[in-house]
Amino acid sequence: MKLPPVFRLVVRNFSSNLDAITVLIRFGxxxxxxxxxxxxxxxxxSSNVTGGTSYTAFLVPGMVxxxxxxxxxxxxNLFWLDRxxxxxxxxxxxxxxRSEYLGGLVLTTLLFSLVGVGxxxxxxxxxxxxxxxxxxxxxxxxxxxxxxxxxxxxLLIALGSQLRSANAYFSIQSFLQLFVIFLSTxxxxxxxxxxxxxxxxFYANPLTYAANTIxxxxxxxxxxTDFEALGVLALxxxxxxxxxxxxxxxxxxxxxx
Amino acid sequence: xxxxxxxxxxxxKDLGYSFAPxxxxxxxxxxxxxxxxxxxxxxxxxxxKTTTVRMLTTLLPPTEGTAVVLxxxxxxxxxxxRSRIGVVLQAESLDFVTVERNLxxxxxxxxxxxxxxxxRAEEMITLxxxxxxxxxxxxxxxxxxxxRFQVARELMHDMEILFLDEPTVGLDAVARRRILxxxxxxxxxxxxxxxxxxxxxxxxxLCDRIAVLHLGRLIxxxxxxxxxxxxxxxREVAMTLESALSPDLRLxxxxxxxxxxxxxxxxxxxxxxxxxxxxxxxxxxxxxxxWLTQWAQVHGLSVERLSVEEATLEGAFLGMIGDxxxxxxxxxxxxxxxxxxxPPGRNGDAS
Numbered sequence: 255m256k257l258p259p260v261f262r263l264v265v266r267n268f269s270s271n272l273d274a275i276t277v278l279i280r281f282g283x284x285x286x287x288x289x290x291x292x293x294x295x296x297x298x299x300s301s302n303v304t305g306g307t308s309y310t311a312f313l314v315p316g317m318v319x320x321x322x323x324x325x326x327x328x329x330x331n332l333f334w335l336d337r338x339x340x341x342x343x344x345x346x347x348x349x350x351x352r353s354e355y356l357g358g359l360v361l362t363t364l365l366f367s368l369v370g371v372g373x374x375x376x377x378x379x380x381x382x383x384x385x386x387x388x389x390x391x392x393x394x395x396x397x398x399x400x401x402x403x404x405x406x407x408x409l410l411i412a413l414g415s416q417l418r419s420a421n422a423y424f425s426i427q428s429f430l431q432l433f434v435i436f437l438s439t440x441x442x443x444x445x446x447x448x449x450x451x452x453x454x455x456f457y458a459n460p461l462t463y464a465a466n467t468i469x470x471x472x473x474x475x476x477x478x479t480d481f482e483a484l485g486v487l488a489l490x491x492x493x494x495x496x497x498x499x500x501x502x503x504x505x506x507x508x509x510x511x
Numbered sequence: 512x513x514x515x516x517x518x519x520x521x522x523x524k525d526l527g528y529s530f531a532p533x534x535x536x537x538x539x540x541x542x543x544x545x546x547x548x549x550x551x552x553x554x555x556x557x558x559x560k561t562t563t564v565r566m567l568t569t570l571l572p573p574t575e576g577t578a579v580v581l582x583x584x585x586x587x588x589x590x591x592x593r594s595r596i597g598v599v600l601q602a603e604s605l606d607f608v609t610v611e612r613n614l615x616x617x618x619x620x621x622x623x624x625x626x627x628x629x630x631r632a633e634e635m636i637t638l639x640x641x642x643x644x645x646x647x648x649x650x651x652x653x654x655x656x657x658x659r660f661q662v663a664r665e666l667m668h669d670m671e672i673l674f675l676d677e678p679t680v681g682l683d684a685v686a687r688r689r690i691l692x693x694x695x696x697x698x699x700x701x702x703x704x705x706x707x708x709x710x711x712x713x714x715x716x717l718c719d720r721i722a723v724l725h726l727g728r729l730i731x732x733x734x735x736x737x738x739x740x741x742x743x744x745x746r747e748v749a750m751t752l753e754s755a756l757s758p759d760l761r762l763x764x765x766x767x768x769x770x771x772x773x774x775x776x777x778x779x780x781x782x783x784x785x786x787x788x789x790x791x792x793x794x795x796x797x798x799x800x801x802w803l804t805q806w807a808q809v810h811g812l813s814v815e816r817l818s819v820e821e822a823t824l825e826g827a828f829l830g831m832i833g834d835x836x837x838x839x840x841x842x843x844x845x846x847x848x849x850x851x852x853x854p855p856g857r858n859g860d861a862s
Binding site: 273 | 565568569570571589590593594596598600602603604605606607608612613616619620621622
């Protein structure tokens with residue numbers, strides 16, 4: 255039986271671009287962060303700062319939110335490499351539509367980040383025990399990570415569709431990654447002592463919404479702001495996906511460096 | 512679905528692509544391809560060969576004219592059209608897995624059943640001499656291996672037309688010959704092939720017909736033999752006589768040849784002319800041979816050996832491009848070529 259084209263492309267994306275080392279680094283880096291950074295900072299950071307929990311318990315939901323960046327980067331890079339090695343053109347000359355290729359990238363992103371969510375929770379369990387996730391909480395975590403992944407994937411795909419230089423693409427991607435992660439509440443909370451300008455930037459960062467919503471889901475204590483955050487993420491994801499579609503429509507095939 | 516005359520699998524009429532207002536990569540391209548035919552697209556760099564292939568494979572929408580491939584308009588045919596063709600692009604396109612996995616993965620993408628894909632992968636690995644590279648990843652392959660792999664990969668699925676954009680670049684003569692022979696066999700089985708190359712000798716060997724593009728325009732479309740015949744240019748004729756040729760007779764012959772548009776070739780400076788040999792260049796060398804034999808008889812000379820340099824496609828190609836460049840001088844560049852620029856009765860007709 256022939257799989258639908260989108261699923262064939264997803265299988266191809268995983269088979270051709272995700273080798274064991276890439277997967278290990280993508281999941282291993284945040285996992286090591288939980289183990290090392292969590293353990294070390296738990297000994298020096300007061301639980302008053304992290305809302306009454308250990309630093310590791312604060313960090314694990316942050317690393318779960320981090321998976322939306324990981325998933326986004328995976329498909330952004332995958333698309334870039336396909337362009338660089340003319341596989342985009344080769345695929346478009348075959349029995350596939352551009353929309354299917356884009357759909358395949360988004361599905362790859364979702365699968366990768368959702369698997370990442372599972373891995374982060376598994377790594378965190380020995381340190382913080384099972385999170386108090388209700389069924390609604392699980393849905394909230396998955397929806398948050400899925401929307402966040404689509405947002406970052408859309409952003410990087412749109413970027414990758416317009417650039418013709420690997421240096422430019424990877425420099426912007428690295429800068430964006432650094433900026434988004436360090437100016438969010440993944441590693442540290444915004445407190446009353448946070449400078450106002452930084453706090454404003456933190457709250458403009460979608461990763462902050464995601465991390466805070468996932469923390470609330472882990473603690474099974476939803477607030478109205480979590481649903482608002484989800485709504486904003488949905489809007490941002492739609493906008494980024496729209497940008498990716500525009501990027502595909504205006505995509506110039508041909509050699510890039 | 513567009514209608515096509517019986518036997519034609521591809522037809523273009525005044526096909527063109529403009530990349531900026533008034534600037535055309537291809538213009539007024541009218542040609543056709545029959546089932547099982549191999550059509551060579553020749554031209555200098557930037558002549559429009561790759562643009563033509565990209566339009567015919569739906570990668571680039573034409574800005575003017577029409578192109579119907581397998582009954583589908585290239586502008587609207589989309590997936591239905593692409594699922595019946597194969598394309599080997601000029602650019603290297605690779606996935607980061609081993610050669611063997613690349614082949615089976617590509618077959619999977621095309622929906623080829625797993626067992627069949629395995630069998631085909633083995634066939635292709637043997638046929639394209641990729642056994643040693645089977646477990647290597649693309650970056651560990653030589654340039655020739657990559658190119659062979661790329662052609663092999665495209666042949667993992669079924670198709671009715673195969674577009675090959677310079678598939679033999681970087682291949683050694685043995686590998687090239689092997690691939691050409693295989694393509695010829697596939698064409699006998701009904702596969703139609705559009706083939707671009709800069710290696711004119713292989714176009715001569717492989718192609719049933721050849722289309723020559725210059726600055727985006729079709730300047731000739733015919734069989735290799737007909738093109739050689741018509742545009743072969745001046746060729747060298749060498750004659751060896753059984754006895755010596757006196758200086759007076761040599762002078763007389765030179766004048767007679769000159770009247771017939773031929774040029775007697777002098778030996779290099781400082782070398783005396785050989786006593787019983789002479790050589791000249793003429794546009795229609797064969798037509799002069801009976802006259803030359805008669806001239807020798809009249810002067811009591813016996814011809815020991817008479818040979819005419821073989822017409823090559825390269826000579827014809829250079830002649831056509833030279834003529835086209837001369838015609839281009841003084842033109843604005845946006846007018847269609849005059850009707851007589853194409854060989855009579857060959858304006859893209861399949862006949």
